[in-house]
Amino acid sequence: MKFGVLSTDGGTHPPEKWAVLASELLFQIDEKVDGARLIQAKTLQNSIAVALLPFFSKHRDDEIAALDLDGDGQLDNDHDATDRAETAINAVVKLAKGSPWAEHWADPLVQTTARQEMAGYLATVAKEERMEYCDKAESGYSTEWKERLMGGDPAVLALVAPTASVEPQPEKA
Amino acid sequence: MGTVTTAMTTSFKTEVPQAAHCFAAPAVPTGGVVTNGSFAITSLSSVAAILVGMAVTAAAGVAAGAVVASIDSATQITMSKAGTSTPGAQAITFTGDTFNVALIKPSPTGSYGAATTNYSDVTGNSDEASGTGYTAGGQALSANISPQNSGTTSFWSWSGNPSWTGASFSAIGCLIYNTTKRLGNTANRSVSTHDFGGTQTVASGTFTIVLPTNDASNAILRIT
Numbered sequence: 373m374k375f376g377v378l379s380t381d382g383g384t385h386p387p388e389k390w391a392v393l394a395s396e397l398l399f400q401i402d403e404k405v406d407g408a409r410l411i412q413a414k415t416l417q418n419s420i421a422v423a424l425l426p427f428f429s430k431h432r433d434d435e436i437a438a439l440d441l442d443g444d445g446q447l448d449n450d451h452d453a454t455d456r457a458e459t460a461i462n463a464v465v466k467l468a469k470g471s472p473w474a475e476h477w478a479d480p481l482v483q484t485t486a487r488q489e490m491a492g493y494l495a496t497v498a499k500e501e502r503m504e505y506c507d508k509a510e511s512g513y514s515t516e517w518k519e520r521l522m523g524g525d526p527a528v529l530a531l532v533a534p535t536a537s538v539e540p541q542p543e544k545a
Numbered sequence: 546m547g548t549v550t551t552a553m554t555t556s557f558k559t560e561v562p563q564a565a566h567c568f569a570a571p572a573v574p575t576g577g578v579v580t581n582g583s584f585a586i587t588s589l590s591s592v593a594a595i596l597v598g599m600a601v602t603a604a605a606g607v608a609a610g611a612v613v614a615s616i617d618s619a620t621q622i623t624m625s626k627a628g629t630s631t632p633g634a635q636a637i638t639f640t641g642d643t644f645n646v647a648l649i650k651p652s653p654t655g656s657y658g659a660a661t662t663n664y665s666d667v668t669g670n671s672d673e674a675s676g677t678g679y680t681a682g683g684q685a686l687s688a689n690i691s692p693q694n695s696g697t698t699s700f701w702s703w704s705g706n707p708s709w710t711g712a713s714f715s716a717i718g719c720l721i722y723n724t725t726k727r728l729g730n731t732a733n734r735s736v737s738t739h740d741f742g743g744t745q746t747v748a749s750g751t752f753t754i755v756l757p758t759n760d761a762s763n764a765i766l767r768i769t
Binding site for chain 2 (some may be wrong): 377378379380382384393400420481488489496499500504506518521522523527
């Protein structure tokens with residue numbers, strides 16, 4: 373039940389921080405792993421971080437651009453990272469080929485979980501940019517929006533919810 | 546000096562078989578008809594995802610605090626409170642319990658783990674984190690999602706990661722708790738405590754708790 377914690381002074385999290393955390397949570401290395409296998413695992417984990425970085429960068433940049441264009445309007449736009457999450461995990465699956473974990477990453481269930489998690493990370497990126505906008509904007513609506521978000525208003529939470537498929541998964545063979 | 550240990554609280558484990566926590570995802574059937582003075586909501590497009598006890602929200606004519614008292618047919622439920630107007634057919638939102646995550650300050654007086662029963666355990670010791678950008682009580686966790694299966698394991702977790710922006714505070718862990726009164730007259734019953742592995746500090750920035758991977762090995766709730 374490992375929680376990740378991200379803390380960034382002075383603003384929202386840089387995409388590098390997200391990429392590193394995502395790689396650690398999507399590809400967890402058991403603490404009992406050692407020797408050559410540990411080096412292989414860390415190498416793959418680092419490669420995953422590098423592969424995911426441009427997706428986090430682009431997602432943040434896109435959200436910031438939308439908020440710059442029409443901040444209050446963007447707050448009420450549905451967030452959808454389904455396609456970007458899928459492309460990101462496809463990139464991870466591709467780079468895992470040839471590694472000792474190729475079979476693991478070829479598993480459809482692993483890919484589905486990874487897509488869901490990646491969609492969640494990207495949703496959080498977008499949510500935090502919107503929250504940052506609310507902190508800086510001088511509009512009653514943005515203040516109200518953030519209060520509703522923090523208070524658990526389902527309508528606002530739904531706007532920044534992950535949208536990758538969370539359909540029940542088939543049983544493993 | 547107290548500590549925070551990662552644990553599912555014992556009281557929560559006891560309460561789950563009593564149906565004292567509702568993790569259901571929001572249900573939003575369309576076409577529901579609320580009538581002034583009537584306890585029934587009729588003509589719902591579906592009741593498939595509705596549970597008794599869910600809150601009835603986000604709909605005109607529904608009294609504050611109304612919950613589902615009974616499921617009467619494939620298209621009708623009975624509320625706990627009568628309708629206050631007759632607005633016509635509309636989508637109606639039914640929600641499960643509201644869960645919050647509250648942060649625990651560094652060097653707490655109390656210790657938090659399996660024996661923690663309520664958010665008041667934290668506040669009673671004045672152990673909740675405080676600072677700019679943090680509101681007492683923490684924040685609500687994202688709308689619940691549907692459980693999933695992998696083999697013979699069913700698992701579930703909240704769908705979003707809680708965040709604080711414009712924040713300046715420190716924390717060593719957190720408590721997840723249920724704000725909804727579903728068992729007796731007690732709100733804010735504990736679910737789980739989580740150790741951050743050390744003091745985490747943010748200054749005029751962003752603080753995010755990234756929930757565990759939602760799979761059969763790591764999800765917050767797992768039944769094997």
